[in-house]
Amino acid sequence: MSFIKFLGTAGARFVVSKQLRASGGAWLSVGKTNLYIDPGPGALVRCLNSKPKLEPSTLDGILLTHKHLDHSGDVNIMIEAMTEGGFKKRGILFAPGDALEDDPVVLKYVRSYVDKVEVLKENSEYRIGEIQFSTAQKHQHRVETYGLNFKISPRTISLITDTKFFPELPSLYRGEILIIHVVRLKPIGDDPIDHLSIEDVKTIIKKAKPKLTILTHFGMTMIKAKPWVIAADLEKEVGVKVIAASDGMKLDLEVATES
Numbered sequence: 114m115s116f117i118k119f120l121g122t123a124g125a126r127f128v129v130s131k132q133l134r135a136s137g138g139a140w141l142s143v144g145k146t147n148l149y150i151d152p153g154p155g156a157l158v159r160c161l162n163s164k165p166k167l168e169p170s171t172l173d174g175i176l177l178t179h180k181h182l183d184h185s186g187d188v189n190i191m192i193e194a195m196t197e198g199g200f201k202k203r204g205i206l207f208a209p210g211d212a213l214e215d216d217p218v219v220l221k222y223v224r225s226y227v228d229k230v231e232v233l234k235e236n237s238e239y240r241i242g243e244i245q246f247s248t249a250q251k252h253q254h255r256v257e258t259y260g261l262n263f264k265i266s267p268r269t270i271s272l273i274t275d276t277k278f279f280p281e282l283p284s285l286y287r288g289e290i291l292i293i294h295v296v297r298l299k300p301i302g303d304d305p306i307d308h309l310s311i312e313d314v315k316t317i318i319k320k321a322k323p324k325l326t327i328l329t330h331f332g333m334t335m336i337k338a339k340p341w342v343i344a345a346d347l348e349k350e351v352g353v354k355v356i357a358a359s360d361g362m363k364l365d366l367e368v369a370t371e372s
């Protein structure tokens with residue numbers, strides 16, 4: 114079974130540091146290939162406590178969309194767990210250059226545990242086992258950040274990670290399933306971190322027309338407004354299926370867009 118499981122739906126510093134939602138990122142499984150996306154704080158614990166348990170030593174790779182801590186806090190321990198303490202050299206680490214170079218989040222000694230480190234760049238194609246994906250142009254975020262388009266069977270998935278809204282954004286992510294990191298309920302002009310709001314999500318859905326949209330990575334204003342209420346209102350307004358991810362939610366990719 115191909116699936117994506119959300120091991121955390123927290124976004125930005127407050128919700129993550131208080132653990133109002135978990136912050137473990139997501140596990141993507143396609144056929145026999147397992148890829149971990151954005152192992153934020155608690156990723157390892159969330160994997161092992163998952164029911165059924167997700168075993169890190171079955172991972173084929175780990176990917177960071179960017180180096181902010183809510184996306185990368187557990188990257189080192191997840192690499193160690195994937196490689197059974199570093200004794201079984203295996204797997205691929207995908208990360209933007211700045212997560213590896215200046216002020217890196219991936220420790221140098223841990224990098225020798227993986228088979229390969231692939232540096233993410235703009236508009237590039239990558240493959241790991243049965244998972245094929247590409248990056249689009251760089252996001253507008255304080256650090257080097259990439260969204261992803263997964264060309265996988267049976268469903269294409271787009272993942273819009275942290276970014277400030279920019280006009281080209283909707284046309285870059287055309288997957289049948291759109292996973293979108295929406296930190297804010299309302300836009301604020303002086304957001305120092307550059308995140309999306311529900312207004313931005315509306316604009317994106319209307320243009321990109323995904324079959325299913327999944328909201329995740331919630332900041333405080335989203336949590337207070339109850340993400341499932343926001344998702345239901347949004348669905349009514351835009352006329353396509355919208356759901357709010359919850360911690361531990363597993364989406365079966367075979368049936369995800371059927372209704």
Ligand SMILES: [Zn+2]
Pocket residue numbers: 179181254275
């Ligand atoms: Zn970020």
